[in-house]
Amino acid sequence: MGGTEQEKMVIVVREYEEEKDREGAELVDRICEVGPSGAVSLFTDLLGDPVCRVRHFPAFLMLVAETTSPEREIVGLIRGCVKSVTCGDKGPRRGGGGAVPIYTKAAYILGLRVSPSHRRLGIGLKLVQRMEEWFVSKGAEYSYMATDNDNKASLRLFTDRLHYSKFRTPSILVHPVFAGHRLPLPRTVTLVRLSPSDAESLYRRRFSTIEFFPRDIDAILHNPLSLGTFLALPSGAAFSGIESFLADPPTSWAVLSVWDSKSLFRLEIRGASLLLRGLAWTSRAVDRALPWLKIPSFPNLFRPFGGYFLYGLGGEGPTAKELLRALCLHAHNMARAGGCSVVATEVAACEPLIDGIPHWKRLSCAEDLWCIKRLAEDYSDGAVGDWSRSPPGSSMFVDPREV
CATH class of the missing domain: 3.40.630 (Aminopeptidase)
Structure with a gap:
């Protein structure tokens, strides 16, 4: 794509509209890899419902990036949700009875996709920034996402430009x-x-x-x-x-x-x-x-x-x-x-x-990478402090809706 054509291109980030955006969003999903790039790649098909991966959350949003000039085309999308999760505990209850969980509002980013023909134009950055604005409007205290350790482009975007920090490395x-x-x-x-x-x-x-x-x-x-x-x-x-x-x-x-x-x-x-x-x-x-x-x-x-x-x-x-x-x-x-x-x-x-847990190493991933960002410094997490800086526990709960 030449520089002159890039200069003329106008990108609009807006909320997904089912009737007019479904076909374009499905196309972006189909042409984007969801695993590490290379000779062997993993692709996903959302069975004709681009919002299916987030619609089971209490609060969710899908945004699309659309070119308006020289022609209208969906070239990127992102999905996000907000929910309350445990970020630690306050220690034993008075009189026994186990620990008291500390809940925080956490936002999760999933399904960030940018068409291969429109990458390195800042579209992914715009999509995440708009999604984070929505997270804050919903009272989210943290935003987190998961990516593959080998996905250098994703890591540069989130850790270098958006200031996320590496948080947990669970095993798939x-x-x-x-x-x-x-x-x-x-x-x-x-x-x-x-x-x-x-x-x-x-x-x-x-x-x-x-x-x-x-x-x-x-x-x-x-x-x-x-x-x-x-x-x-x-x-x-x-x-x-x-x-x-x-x-x-x-x-x-x-x-x-x-x-x-x-x-x-x-x-x-x-x-x-x-x-x-x-x-x-x-x-x-x-x-x-x-x-x-x-x-x-x-x-x-x-x-x-x-x-x-x-x-x-x-x-x-x-x-x-x-x-x-x-x-x-x-x-x-x-x-x-x-x-x-x-x-x-x-x-x-x-x-x-x-x-x-029975598994085949050749199909598994020893270290998935979760990155996290504290959205507002004036939130308090009780005894946990800043959750993004806390050490990992021995176990974690992976919400099936995020998979």
Whole structure:
């Protein structure tokens, strides 16, 4: 694009309008990579709904960048949401009863896209700045975003120009779904499906002080995309209701919830070699023909595929890792029945139960990068102080709506 044409171009950033912007926004989403660039890239398809990734939040906004001269064209977009999350705790309550969570209003940026033909023109900067203005108008105290460590352009924009700081490096763990066979569950484990109300009680009592725990956990658990919360107990342990469990839990237990990301978007790996595609096809063919051999097969990730996301993972006790592993195997079987190709989760890099989460290293990311920015200095976070400068905890809660 020549300098003269750039000088004539006028860029307007405005709120997304469903009827007239949908086609253009879908196009920008389709032509932009969502993973690290290179020979092999990851692309996303939002299934015809550009706002689907944020519309499940209590407050959300989507902005588009549009050229008005020489012709109208959507060349960029950004999505954002505001919610209340835990940023720490105040210490034990008087008289016991556990710690008191400190909530803050946090804004999350996701889905920043700029058309490849219009990059390096400051469009991404304009989109983020306008989104931050909206965050402040909604009372957000912090803004944060996630990016890949290898995405140098994104890091330069957020850390150098917008003054975000590197905050957390959680791990994204991905396990393929074996189309040819179910994964057997250990007989030493009993699984209990919790109602959304019982799951809410468990999460609020046991998880509400870990970082990023959402205050509206009830809305997440009651969402149709939340496919269930499952509790794993040692075989023989009785479950007589959530209140009895919380009052006197067994020595070991684990829990997780399953979110249907497949109904929101599909992913696709592009640029893989013919050799890799052939090896993957062979593994699936053998798995289908000889399912009793339980051969780990590589799913077809080279055409649009969906997955389930595991959230709210946790537990306590000496056998919590084994119990969590059983829950992940159960989620794999759910994903197989649901026509998924992967199950995935994201946890703190130092999560104590991380060894109990089955995953393939070749599909996973050891260090996702979250960056944060304090939007206003006059906000107070109680005992936590400036959350953006606080050290990481051993666990964190990853909201499935952000995935």
